[in-house]
Amino acid sequence: MSTERVIHLASQVRERANALIVAELERRGAAGLAPSHGAILVQLYRQGPLPMNRLASLIGRKKNTLTSLIAKLEALGYVARQPDPKDSRVSLIAPTDQARRFRRDFEEISRLLLDKAWGAMPPDQREALVRGLEQVANNLG
Amino acid sequence: MSTERVIHLASQVRERANALIVAELERRGAAGLAPSHGAILVQLYRQGPLPMNRLASLIGRKKNTLTSLIAKLEALGYVARQPDPKDSRVSLIAPTDQARRFRRDFEEISRLLLDKAWGAMPPDQREALVRGLEQVANNLG
DNA sequence: TTGGTTTGGTTCGATGTCGAACCGTAAGGC
DNA sequence: GCCTTACGGTTCGACATCGAACCAAACCAA
Secondary structure (H helix, E strand, O other), X not given: OXXXXXXXXXXXXXXXXXXXXXXXXXXXXXXXXXXXXHHHHHHHHXXXXXXXXXXXXXXXXXXXXXXXXXXXXXXXXXXXXXXXXXXXXXXXXXXXXXXXXXXXXXXXXXXXXXXHHHOOOOHHHHHHHHHHHHHHHHHHO | OHHHHHHHHHHHHHHHHXXXXXXXXXHOOOOOOOHHHHHHHHHHHHHOOEEHHHHHHHHOOOHHHHHHXXXXXXXXXXXXXXXXXXXXXXXXXXXXXXXXXXXXXXXXXXHHHHHHHHOOOOHHHHHHHHHHHHHHHXXXX
């Protein structure tokens, strides 16, 4: 029964994908960034300035984790905090020009990752795999 | 195209599986153990005393990580080190009686995890999913 | 035999992540 | 208008994990 390997395989896929992301980031001059930092920037590209709380749920991390992730992005000059005029508790996280300069790279990395992951697998098998994974993820939820 | 979600889904499966393992370990009185600790004990159950190097490759972690994982297991009384008569560099890691007392729990957790993950998915779909994941993992390797 | 290389393990520092406790501000009930 | 509750963020301590540097024992070649 090879079905015992699901969890291990899922972990392996995640780890290798992360390794590829980190390597590509470094290769393109964005050294020191982890996949979570990339995920944050992608959200900021798509949606503009966002409160940390929203970012946390978007990338699936806890809010205190976001505090340190954002601190690093800020220190490296990728994001800036601006106050929310509507709610003085929230600080809106906005991408800087430097972050915008990397936008294309992030999009390319995303495409490259998917291309490499899927390889020559036909579309119907891809869909089936995603559906199956969704099922397993739901079952574990 | 929902196929963009593969990586995220794989991560989710891994995280939820890990959460379930940790919760079950705690529920059964083995609090403070992470999935990696469980993976080590499972290997020791199956194969008896093993050098750290071998354990590292078996559970897919680096050797310096093993050092700290074993240190914890040793501090909690689950494993003991014994010298290897054939090679004085290696210290063989052996499960203690306390570890053996948890063996059934680990096996139950393993079964429970798989049962919950697969749910009602029919066997052929399970096989297809594993095959697909293997393909993706290989593509990323 | 001896000196260089390989190999098993540890140490050190860094990092992403979390839970728990905490602080200030907003919102809602009375 | 107060007081309680909810909520956004930070701080603190803990932990698994890694890379790099290191040590000591084993292996090997000349």
